[in-house]
Amino acid sequence: MATPPRSLRSWERVDPEEFSRRVAGKLGDAAASVDVRNGTIHVTLPAGDVVGAARVLKEDPELDCAYFNFLSAVDWEAEGFEVLVALHSLTYGNTVIAHVRLPAESPSMASLTALYGGANWHERECAEMFGIDFDGHPNLVKLYLPEDFEGYPLRRSFKLASRRYKAWPGAKDEEEAAAGGPLR
Amino acid sequence: MTIDGDGRERVHRVKLPKSVSFLLNWSRKYSLWMFQFGLACCSIEFIASAMPKHDIMRLGVIPFPASPRQADLMVVAGTVTDKMAPAVKRVYEQMPEPKYVISMGSCSNCGGPYWDSYCVTKGVDQIIPVDVYVPGCPPRPEGLLYGIVRLQNKIQNENIPERWSGHAAKIPQIMGTGRSGGI
Amino acid sequence: MGTVPEDLTRVPDLSSTGGLHTEEMVLNVGPQHPATHGVLRVLVSVDGERIVRAEPVIGYMHRGHEKLVEQRDFRQITNLLSRMDWLSGINNEIPASLAVERMLELEVPRRAQYLRVILAELNRITNHLMFTGSFGLELGATTPVMYAFRERELIQEALELVTGGRMHFGFIRPGGLKEDVPRGFVELARRGVRQLVAKIPDYENLLMGNEIFKQRTVGVGRLDPALALDHGVSGPILRACGIPYDIRKVDPYLVYDEFEFDTPLGAQGDSFDRFWVLVQEMKESARIVEQALDGLPEGSHIGAVPKRLTLPKGQIYCHAENPLGELGYYLVSDGGNKPYRLKIRTPSFSNISVAAHMLRGAFVPDMIAILGSMFFVVGDIDR
Numbered sequence: 001m002a003t004p005p006r007s008l009r010s011w012e013r014v015d016p017e018e019f020s021r022r023v024a025g026k027l028g029d030a031a032a033s034v035d036v037r038n039g040t041i042h043v044t045l046p047a048g049d050v051v052g053a054a055r056v057l058k059e060d061p062e063l064d065c066a067y068f069n070f071l072s073a074v075d076w077e078a079e080g081f082e083v084l085v086a087l088h089s090l091t092y093g094n095t096v097i098a099h100v101r102l103p104a105e106s107p108s109m110a111s112l113t114a115l116y117g118g119a120n121w122h123e124r125e126c127a128e129m130f131g132i133d134f135d136g137h138p139n140l141v142k143l144y145l146p147e148d149f150e151g152y153p154l155r156r157s158f159k160l161a162s163r164r165y166k167a168w169p170g171a172k173d174e175e176e177a178a179a180g181g182p183l184r
Numbered sequence: 185m186t187i188d189g190d191g192r193e194r195v196h197r198v199k200l201p202k203s204v205s206f207l208l209n210w211s212r213k214y215s216l217w218m219f220q221f222g223l224a225c226c227s228i229e230f231i232a233s234a235m236p237k238h239d240i241m242r243l244g245v246i247p248f249p250a251s252p253r254q255a256d257l258m259v260v261a262g263t264v265t266d267k268m269a270p271a272v273k274r275v276y277e278q279m280p281e282p283k284y285v286i287s288m289g290s291c292s293n294c295g296g297p298y299w300d301s302y303c304v305t306k307g308v309d310q311i312i313p314v315d316v317y318v319p320g321c322p323p324r325p326e327g328l329l330y331g332i333v334r335l336q337n338k339i340q341n342e343n344i345p346e347r348w349s350g351h352a353a354k355i356p357q358i359m360g361t362g363r364s365g366g367i
Numbered sequence: 368m369g370t371v372p373e374d375l376t377r378v379p380d381l382s383s384t385g386g387l388h389t390e391e392m393v394l395n396v397g398p399q400h401p402a403t404h405g406v407l408r409v410l411v412s413v414d415g416e417r418i419v420r421a422e423p424v425i426g427y428m429h430r431g432h433e434k435l436v437e438q439r440d441f442r443q444i445t446n447l448l449s450r451m452d453w454l455s456g457i458n459n460e461i462p463a464s465l466a467v468e469r470m471l472e473l474e475v476p477r478r479a480q481y482l483r484v485i486l487a488e489l490n491r492i493t494n495h496l497m498f499t500g501s502f503g504l505e506l507g508a509t510t511p512v513m514y515a516f517r518e519r520e521l522i523q524e525a526l527e528l529v530t531g532g533r534m535h536f537g538f539i540r541p542g543g544l545k546e547d548v549p550r551g552f553v554e555l556a557r558r559g560v561r562q563l564v565a566k567i568p569d570y571e572n573l574l575m576g577n578e579i580f581k582q583r584t585v586g587v588g589r590l591d592p593a594l595a596l597d598h599g600v601s602g603p604i605l606r607a608c609g610i611p612y613d614i615r616k617v618d619p620y621l622v623y624d625e626f627e628f629d630t631p632l633g634a635q636g637d638s639f640d641r642f643w644v645l646v647q648e649m650k651e652s653a654r655i656v657e658q659a660l661d662g663l664p665e666g667s668h669i670g671a672v673p674k675r676l677t678l679p680k681g682q683i684y685c686h687a688e689n690p691l692g693e694l695g696y697y698l699v700s701d702g703g704n705k706p707y708r709l710k711i712r713t714p715s716f717s718n719i720s721v722a723a724h725m726l727r728g729a730f731v732p733d734m735i736a737i738l739g740s741m742f743f744v745v746g747d748i749d750r
Contacts, residue, residue, distance in 0.1 A: 072710040090612055090617075225535065267429065298430045
């Protein structure tokens with residue numbers, strides 16, 4: 001094993017506010033905004049250079065976000081997609097979540113697989129669930145769904161067939177009962 | 185009785201003496217080789233039923249066969265997804281006759297809590313014929329034991345000539361390919 | 368006949384072909400296989416006895432949790448979420464309730480927090496007992512699983528007394544618990560935990576003291592810590608590599624910071640270390656349960672919760688230490704009574720994504736030892 005990553009050698013907990021200042025300082029213009037919500041640092045990145053910013057987060061010794069937590073997306077319908085990349089800095093005890101806005105039509109982003117090996121499966125899942133293309137991914141094939149599955153299930157526009165035909169019988173509120181089933 | 189190619193009913197001439205059919209059924213019901221097809225959570229309760237506290241082996245269900253080709257009973261325990269459905273069908277087809285299926289748990293009975301999912305087969309009876317349904321989410325090991333006892337009663341009361349001759353007609357057709365969603 | 372041709376007198380060694388034409392064979396393990404925990408399929412390319420390439424194929428238990436929870440309100444989602452990692456029902460429900468409580472800033476009574484910890488740790492013990500038994504079974508030892516289930520049944524009795532369920536509990540609600548614990552729970556829980564602690568030396572001797580077990584697991588399936596971090600590995604598997612990442616210590620939730628317990632760490636990250644960490648963690652969980660039962664405060668089992676749970680607009684990431692690793696829920700709320708989007712970050716998904724690297728170069732018989740020691744639940748991988 002080569003030099004073990006910083007995370008293995010010593011841990012020094014840093015307050016989230018202080019860590020967010022460090023992140024903002026290191027990323028500079030690369031980040032559109034950095035703020036702390038509920039103890040996690042949220043960074044908004046433009047879609048152009050996600051890999052560069054992620055590289056700073058991972059390789060800078062004062063940030064050391066070497067732990068790849070997850071990558072997923074949120075479908076905001078007309079406003080497009082929001083890709084989330086969650087990283088932990090075990091050395092400094094903080095979580096950084098990067099938000100990347102993508103357009104609703106043909107959303108595409110650079111792949112993080114060169115930087116984090118763990119991004120491989122997460123990006124495959126995101127691609128098949130939302131239809132987001134990850135440029136540079138070695139093997140962007142379906143992960144969960146059968147080969148012949150059509151559609152992108154986690155998009156809001158994908159409606160569950162069973163609910164179209166049969167509303168959930170246990171409607172909880174008067175509004176739902178009056179509307180003849182769940183409101184969403 | 186079976187329906188022949190022209191749609192007429194034919195009554196069977198073959199009659200097994202009661203003692204012979206009793207003996208055959210009795211020996212079959214107490215020596216079920218159960219193929220473990222544990223898919224999901226129900227498989228844990230299935231394993232628990234094989235453990236010393238609930239002990240499925242006292243019902244004659246031993247030993248666990250190494251392959252489906254030696255099994256009589258398949259217990260489908262857990263959710264059957266659309267991706268897994270062809271494998272379930274293939275395993276069922278590998279089992280030699282006479283074979284029985286117990287559907288354990290609400291996922292394999294009818295889709296269960298995943299009734300509205302886009303990739304779950306709503307009930308394993310859409311693919312293979314089921315003899316006994318054990319409800320529960322998951323059913324208690326005692327529930328599975330009761331299901332096996334019910335199956336044993338069913339086997340005891342089986343009419344062997346009818347089973348062997350008309351069997352092909354009893355397998356239900358596959359209802360839907362299981363692709364539900366994405367309309 | 369004449370003399371034997373020269374080729375046949377030479378014994379071919381493992382790495383050279385020595386004139387023999389060898390081909391890789393693709394071996395399909397699963398999805399139905401007695402030794403893979405559930406429906407995991409591994410496509411393995413072997414060259415003789417060595418694995419050249421291994422690719423886990425997942426998705427045979429994909430049920431669409433993330434889509435389904437968008438159709439259910441915040442109390443109903445706990446029932447579905449409990450069924451992902453089906454061995455740790457309580458632990459799956461806890462971060463979901465925590466996320467709602469943090470967004471609504473709900474007050475949870477101390478008694479409820481203590482009881483949640485007790486139930487979570489009892490569940491952790493049942494989860495670890497399952498893997499203790501099944502790992503032995505996969506390596507050929509049929510007795511440990513019987514012992515493990517004996518203890519497991521005792522603890523499940525305690526859980527059943529409280530929640531009514533043996534596996535899927537549906538007991539953790541935003542604000543506390545569904546009900547208070549009945550009379551007799553404290554004694555039953557204590558009895559289960561004490562019996563477990565008394566019997567753990569049996570597991571250690573039966574398995575870890577067994578020469579065959581040691582030969583099959585020591586040095587087998589070593590996981591490089593840097594690779595583990597890269598892939599987001601968590602839980603006992605990460606701690607077996609020597610990285611002390613335990614969310615109960617690093618980012619305490621509920622009342623874990625009030626209890627004393629250690630974090631067992633492995634040295635080499637091989638199968639033996641992973642198993643060792645699992646068994647030690649059971650002892651630590653038993654310690655936590657005893658401390659919590661001793662200090663159980665009086666009070667209410669649930670705080671003041673509005674009848675209709677509507678969350679404000681916003682996003683929150685809430686994580687907890689599941690028995691198998693880090694379980695995280697990224698909750699996006701749009702102001703309604705149902706989640707707009709719930710991203711479920713499951714431990715087994717990340718843990719198995721590194722399996723391809725671990726299996727490369729291993730022998731075929733070691734494949735089961737490695738996969739068995741990865742402690743995954745397929746429902747957790749596929750959701």
